[in-house]
Amino acid sequence: MQVYLDNNATTMVDPLVVEAMQPYFSELYGNPNSLHKFGTSTHPALSKAIDQVYTALNASDNDDIVFTSCATESNNWVLQSVFTDHIVNGDKNHIVTTEVEHPSILSTCKFLEEQGVKVTYLPVNEEGIVEAETVKGFITDKTALVSIMWASNETGMIFPISEIGDICKEKGVLFHSDAVQAVGKIPVDLQSVNVDFVSMSAHKFHGPKGIGALYIKDSQDLSPLMHGGEHMGGRRSGTLNVPGIIGMGKAIELATQNIEETAAKIREKRDRLEDAILELSDTFVVGNREKRTPNTILISIKGVEGEGMLWDLNNGQIGASTGSACASEDLEANTVMLAIGADNELAHTGIRLSLSRFTLDTEIDYTISHFKNAVGRLRAISSSFAIQQPTKGGEVQECELHHH
Amino acid sequence: MAKADMLGESLWDAYSNKVTTLMNNPQHQGEIFEADAEANGNKLIVADFGAESCGDAVRLYWEIDPKTDTIVNSKFKSFGCGTAIASSDVMTELCIGKKVEEAVKITNIDVEMALRDDPETPAVPPQKMHCSVMAYDVIKKAAGLYMGVDAESFEEEIIVCECARVSLTTLQEVIKLNDLTTIEQITDYTKAGGFCKSCIKPGGHEAREWYLVDILADTRKEMDEEKMRAAADAGSKANFEEMTLVQQIKAIDAEVDESIRQFLVMDGGDMEVIDVKTSDEYIDVYIRYLGACNGCASSSTGTLYAIESTLKEKLSKKIRVLPI
Numbered sequence A: 001m002q003v004y005l006d007n008n009a010t011t012m013v014d015p016l017v018v019e020a021m022q023p024y025f026s027e028l029y030g031n032p033n034s035l036h037k038f039g040t041s042t043h044p045a046l047s048k049a050i051d052q053v054y055t056a057l058n059a060s061d062n063d064d065i066v067f068t069s070c071a072t073e074s075n076n077w078v079l080q081s082v083f084t085d086h087i088v089n090g091d092k093n094h095i096v097t098t099e100v101e102h103p104s105i106l107s108t109c110k111f112l113e114e115q116g117v118k119v120t121y122l123p124v125n126e127e128g129i130v131e132a133e134t135v136k137g138f139i140t141d142k143t144a145l146v147s148i149m150w151a152s153n154e155t156g157m158i159f160p161i162s163e164i165g166d167i168c169k170e171k172g173v174l175f176h177s178d179a180v181q182a183v184g185k186i187p188v189d190l191q192s193v194n195v196d197f198v199s200m201s202a203h204k205f206h207g208p209k210g211i212g213a214l215y216i217k218d219s220q221d222l223s224p225l226m227h228g229g230e231h232m233g234g235r236r237s238g239t240l241n242v243p244g245i246i247g248m249g250k251a252i253e254l255a256t257q258n259i260e261e262t263a264a265k266i267r268e269k270r271d272r273l274e275d276a277i278l279e280l281s282d283t284f285v286v287g288n289r290e291k292r293t294p295n296t297i298l299i300s301i302k303g304v305e306g307e308g309m310l311w312d313l314n315n316g317q318i319g320a321s322t323g324s325a326c327a328s329e330d331l332e333a334n335t336v337m338l339a340i341g342a343d344n345e346l347a348h349t350g351i352r353l354s355l356s357r358f359t360l361d362t363e364i365d366y367t368i369s370h371f372k373n374a375v376g377r378l379r380a381i382s383s384s385f386a387i388q389q390p391t392k393g394g395e396v397q398e399c400e401l402h403h404h
Numbered sequence B: 001m002a003k004a005d006m007l008g009e010s011l012w013d014a015y016s017n018k019v020t021t022l023m024n025n026p027q028h029q030g031e032i033f034e035a036d037a038e039a040n041g042n043k044l045i046v047a048d049f050g051a052e053s054c055g056d057a058v059r060l061y062w063e064i065d066p067k068t069d070t071i072v073n074s075k076f077k078s079f080g081c082g083t084a085i086a087s088s089d090v091m092t093e094l095c096i097g098k099k100v101e102e103a104v105k106i107t108n109i110d111v112e113m114a115l116r117d118d119p120e121t122p123a124v125p126p127q128k129m130h131c132s133v134m135a136y137d138v139i140k141k142a143a144g145l146y147m148g149v150d151a152e153s154f155e156e157e158i159i160v161c162e163c164a165r166v167s168l169t170t171l172q173e174v175i176k177l178n179d180l181t182t183i184e185q186i187t188d189y190t191k192a193g194g195f196c197k198s199c200i201k202p203g204g205h206e207a208r209e210w211y212l213v214d215i216l217a218d219t220r221k222e223m224d225e226e227k228m229r230a231a232a233d234a235g236s237k238a239n240f241e242e243m244t245l246v247q248q249i250k251a252i253d254a255e256v257d258e259s260i261r262q263f264l265v266m267d268g269g270d271m272e273v274i275d276v277k278t279s280d281e282y283i284d285v286y287i288r289y290l291g292a293c294n295g296c297a298s299s300s301t302g303t304l305y306a307i308e309s310t311l312k313e314k315l316s317k318k319i320r321v322l323p324i
Helices: A015-021 A043-057 A072-088 A102-116 A132-137 A161-170 A242-256 A257-278 A306-315 A335-340 A345-349 A359-380 B017-024 B033-037 B082-095 B108-114 B130-147 B168-178 B181-191 B213-235 B246-260 B261-266 B302-314
Strands: A063-068 A092-096 A120-122 A143-148 A176-179 A195-203 A212-216 A283-286 A296-301 A350-354 B041-051 B056-065 B070-079 B158-163 B269-278 B283-291 B318-324
Touching: A015 A242, A063 A072, A063 A242, A063 A306, A063 B056, A072 A143, A072 A176, A072 A195, A072 A212, A092 A102, A102 A120, A132 A161, A143 A161, A212 B041, A242 A257, A242 B181, A257 A283, A257 A296, A257 A359, A296 A345, A296 B261, A306 A345, A306 A350, A306 A359, A306 B017, A306 B033, A306 B082, A335 A345, A345 A350, B017 B082, B033 B041, B041 B130, B056 B082, B056 B130, B070 B082, B082 B108, B082 B130, B158 B168, B158 B213, B168 B181, B168 B213, B168 B269, B181 B213, B246 B261, B246 B269, B246 B302, B261 B269
Parallel strands: A092 A120, A092 A143, A143 A176, A176 A195, B283 B318
Antiparallel strands: A063 A212, A195 A212, A283 A296, A296 A350, B041 B056, B056 B070, B269 B283
């Protein structure tokens, strides 16, 4: 058996999505901007996809949902264009974000800092979220934008977006949310929250890779990131990714219809897996499970290093993820894990398991059993559980390797 | 960056078969207990290096025959990724049967070589070399405990890059000898900084005492100073017209001190060099008279001529002296 439990990284494309996309590669391949029937024959399916996306997010017809290549592009677009529109060509100079955002936010903020923008990186609490009141205290009359994720990729913790949105509206500050881990996992109703911009990627909810979107409330001004033709009402140039858009429409429809019911089923499996792993001694999970996306577990297992655990899981055909520095190409510890803290142990022992609606009960059973075996094997090797203590003078007084 | 870098490497595919085999099934994992060692008439040494909170920790056990100082048995425990487990396993294997004084000569390079499938292909990708360094550190610590000396005493040189074991003196020599100006060049010449990258600059995987950026900057500064000293030593012999402005002013001052000032002072006066301006045709030396010379009749005739001809003769034919 093989079990894929890394659905916060990417998901399997739903076969129904593939089916919907299929005709738009070799049969209906026209450019939607062409006048001839080859081009216009793609319009009905594209209109349907646009409807599907607007419906899934309960967006108003006055809002824009612009298709992009992915959430990374959407995030870059918002940050870079708010910089152009309100900082270079305006009197603002400040952006508020969090320490735990995706690199497409953090790296872009670092880039903007080099251009002279002031950026505040809000710290997270022990559950890995930023409280709305914290945001309030950092908004100044120079603040151009607040950018805060809807839900965390690492912990699954859901941020108080509605409250933060109200604060931003009251203060008259633009509010952007990277909702890449929220859309398709929990209800996202864009008419019930005060949010100006929302980023998303289709491949996180069983759609294809290479397609995403940016929601822009009330079709408000935002300079384009991609210049070129008149595509998407002039907001985002580049020939439309026809199969991608159609796939994203179908995927978001499938992910959001009966979302409460689907989420409950995923949550049940997630909780069963979590409870079983927590039976092991010296383990802890980050964040209250009621406040998490229903598919995510971030668990720390004392004495078991993350990459070693991932290796053993992989030997058992289970795909998971770790924030461990040892598993990264540059040996840098995961910033999110470090921000949540727990004595840095989480940065070395954290294992993330993320389910999907395709995860089966039998897969959960298999994972529980294999997971426990792996922990048993690695703890048997682990120095953290050794009995014979070091010779006098052979103890470690302090961390001799200083990870930052 | 090039074609080969377009798709990030697959970390685990770069491990040797030996590494993966030992990760899955380490041969010397386990503990040796005090009582068992004593029953065999041997001494037990147990040393820790690293800690769980730093991401890597290893505990090394040596059972030593005190009559011969030979390590008769060795085991390890490890909190670490698979490569740390495999490195620790090979480390214990290399220790068994050796005298303590021999074991202390085992380096991380020996551990990594022992993990290779073939001698030409590294056992682990560059950033994982660092795992074998801990093996070396814990051996030194164990040997120090047994011999009753400080672990640092086994290290004769300052090692800047532990992964490639490159010393401070080697780095300084290579930079000077090859006139290196970038970190990339240092890595190309010495391999230092090519593995876990901690030693390149602060803020890497672990804090270091020495960083390549500082060593490069300091060595370059030293080289520049040496160059300047050499130029200064060449001093009077050097070509005045090719000197820097500061060197020119110094040379003029030296010349004034040596053969002009004494005559001015005798008459109750003095002079100072204000500036030097170089054009294609002339090197104009601007001076100011002080004391009795100021307003003296000969200051614009005889005295001026004497100063100018002295400087022309000693330094450059292009010199004109202009009092202001």
